[in-house]
Amino acid sequence: MSQAVIQFKDVVKAFGKQTILDRVNMTINSGKTTVIAGPSGQGKSVTMKLILGLLRPDSGEILVEGHDITTMRAKALNEVRTKFGVLFQGSALLDSLNVFANVALPLEERTKMGSEEIRERVLAILAQLGLTGHEEKYPAQLSGGMRKRVGLARALMLQPEIMLFDEPTTGLDPENTLEIYKLFLETQKKFGYTSIIVSHDIPKVFNLADQVIVINKGKLSTFASPEDIQQSDIPDIQAFVQYTMGKIYLSREME
Amino acid sequence: MIRYLEKIGNNTLWILEDLGRMGSFLAFGLGGVFKRPFRFSAMIRQVRLIGADSFWVIFFIAGFTGMVLGLQGYYTLRKFGSEGALGSAVSLSLIRELGPVLTALMVTGRAGSAMCAEIGIMRNSEQLDALECMAIDPFRYLITPKFLATIISVPILTLFFNVVGIFGGYIAGCGLLGVNPGAYWSGMEQSVVNQDINMGIIKSFVFALVIVWVCAGRGYFVHVIRGAGFGAEGVSKVTTQAVVLSSIAILIWDYLLTAILL
Numbered sequence: 001m002s003q004a005v006i007q008f009k010d011v012v013k014a015f016g017k018q019t020i021l022d023r024v025n026m027t028i029n030s031g032k033t034t035v036i037a038g039p040s041g042q043g044k045s046v047t048m049k050l051i052l053g054l055l056r057p058d059s060g061e062i063l064v065e066g067h068d069i070t071t072m073r074a075k076a077l078n079e080v081r082t083k084f085g086v087l088f089q090g091s092a093l094l095d096s097l098n099v100f101a102n103v104a105l106p107l108e109e110r111t112k113m114g115s116e117e118i119r120e121r122v123l124a125i126l127a128q129l130g131l132t133g134h135e136e137k138y139p140a141q142l143s144g145g146m147r148k149r150v151g152l153a154r155a156l157m158l159q160p161e162i163m164l165f166d167e168p169t170t171g172l173d174p175e176n177t178l179e180i181y182k183l184f185l186e187t188q189k190k191f192g193y194t195s196i197i198v199s200h201d202i203p204k205v206f207n208l209a210d211q212v213i214v215i216n217k218g219k220l221s222t223f224a225s226p227e228d229i230q231q232s233d234i235p236d237i238q239a240f241v242q243y244t245m246g247k248i249y250l251s252r253e254m255e
Numbered sequence: 256m257i258r259y260l261e262k263i264g265n266n267t268l269w270i271l272e273d274l275g276r277m278g279s280f281l282a283f284g285l286g287g288v289f290k291r292p293f294r295f296s297a298m299i300r301q302v303r304l305i306g307a308d309s310f311w312v313i314f315f316i317a318g319f320t321g322m323v324l325g326l327q328g329y330y331t332l333r334k335f336g337s338e339g340a341l342g343s344a345v346s347l348s349l350i351r352e353l354g355p356v357l358t359a360l361m362v363t364g365r366a367g368s369a370m371c372a373e374i375g376i377m378r379n380s381e382q383l384d385a386l387e388c389m390a391i392d393p394f395r396y397l398i399t400p401k402f403l404a405t406i407i408s409v410p411i412l413t414l415f416f417n418v419v420g421i422f423g424g425y426i427a428g429c430g431l432l433g434v435n436p437g438a439y440w441s442g443m444e445q446s447v448v449n450q451d452i453n454m455g456i457i458k459s460f461v462f463a464l465v466i467v468w469v470c471a472g473r474g475y476f477v478h479v480i481r482g483a484g485f486g487a488e489g490v491s492k493v494t495t496q497a498v499v500l501s502s503i504a505i506l507i508w509d510y511l512l513t514a515i516l517l
Binding site for chain 1: 392
């Protein structure tokens with residue numbers, strides 16, 4: 001049985017008078033893929049930033065492999081962050097560095113590897129993600145799909161245990177979207193990471209999910225499959241389903 | 256009435272929160288010096304951007320400032336029949352006041368604004384978040400090299416400003432208006448003492464810290480600054496705010512330091 005790698009216990013997060021998460025609980029299991037979905041502005045990205053310790057909750061506990069990160073000091077938090085790889089919505093590549101330097105950055109800053117070994121590793125992962133020949137280009141010279149692939153390469157450099165994908169297909173055309181999902185499946189198979197995908201791309205992204213968490217009005221609802229979401233009797237979830245998936249949807253009919 | 260008090264309280268809390276944020280930014284920015292590995296090459300790159308690339312701007316501004324001082328000084332001193340004191344008037348004005356202040360204002364406009372915009376864009380495009388997620392301390396990686404580079408560059412630029420300005424005064428006073436060159440140089444030599452030079456250098460160190468603290472700090476907190484807005488507009492507003500705040504702070508510190516050091 002898989003272990004819980006991330007747990008939220010009665011987490012509350014508010015910005016001013018607006019409560020984003022209201023005493024929420026959730027569990028994300030090791031080796032599984034969890035999709036976090038929900039209408040815009042309901043706290044999906046906040047949830048991701050809470051998991052990474054970039055934001056601290058107003059109350060409650062967030063456990064990463066059993067350790068509460070809400071009370072950790074910066075050094076301990078950095079240790080925990082070494083377990084994570086993140087693909088940001090806009091890829092978040094350092095725009096003053098070229099592709100090679102961006103991908104090499106985690107190895108240069110966090111390991112004691114020599115430059116030759118770093119070079120080999122970077123070139124290998126760039127080749128694996130179809131980026132050979134683009135090493136010298138800067139992020140501004142790349143297409144959206146390529147930027148995502150460079151972001152993925154950078155996130156995978158230190159072989160993370162947990163990968164977070166923030167809207168991985170936003171702004172991409174259908175071909176690149178499919179390409180990113182394919183890369184996701186390939187890399188997850190190879191590296192065996194636990195993945196958390198925050199996405200709008202519903203229902204397509206449900207194909208990848210072992211569990212789906214829907215955020216709505218400060219609450220989280222966990223479902224084992226897209227069918228379970230459809231059968232939910234929570235009115236807000238029903239409205240969300242109607243809006244995003246239409247009335248009838250079965251995951252096995254998906255491409 | 257209660258609403259009015261609420262507003263005052265709210266604004267006071269926000270100012271205190273902002274001061275706290277900026278205070279910790281200064282502490283982390285300077286504290287990054289002790290974190291290893293130190294990014295020496297990044298610091299040298301910043302010295303080039305902030306210092307060496309400002310060479311020609313400082314050269315022209317210093318030259319013409321010195322020439323204007325020479326002109327103005329000459330006509331003022333002539334009224335008292337003391338044109339011979341032009342060298343000491345120009346050099347003291349430059350070394351004590353104009354050199355440090357004008358250099359700092361130029362660096363704020365040229366490098367401080369660029370620093371604020373660069374860090375602000377990195378914040379908005381999640382590049383700083385990405386660094387944190389990779390467990391790379393953004394202070395050690397990005398901010399501390401800028402702190403050190405500014406603290407190194409501004410005093411050197413100030414000294415360069417003083418030298419060019421004094422020559423500018425010489426060209427205007429002696430070259431164009433006929434003041435005796437010997438009187439110009441000996442007047443300077445007799446009136447400028449170590450205390451004047453030290454005052455200028457101390458000022459330039461303090462101004463350098465003010466510039467990098469305010470400009471880098473505003474960019475770093477672009478996402479939480481009240482009323483700044485979001486995206487490109489947010490960065491542009493915060494950059495303007497940083498330049499204005501930094502310039503005002505430089506002039507306030509100039510007064511305070513002059514009062515203390517004189």
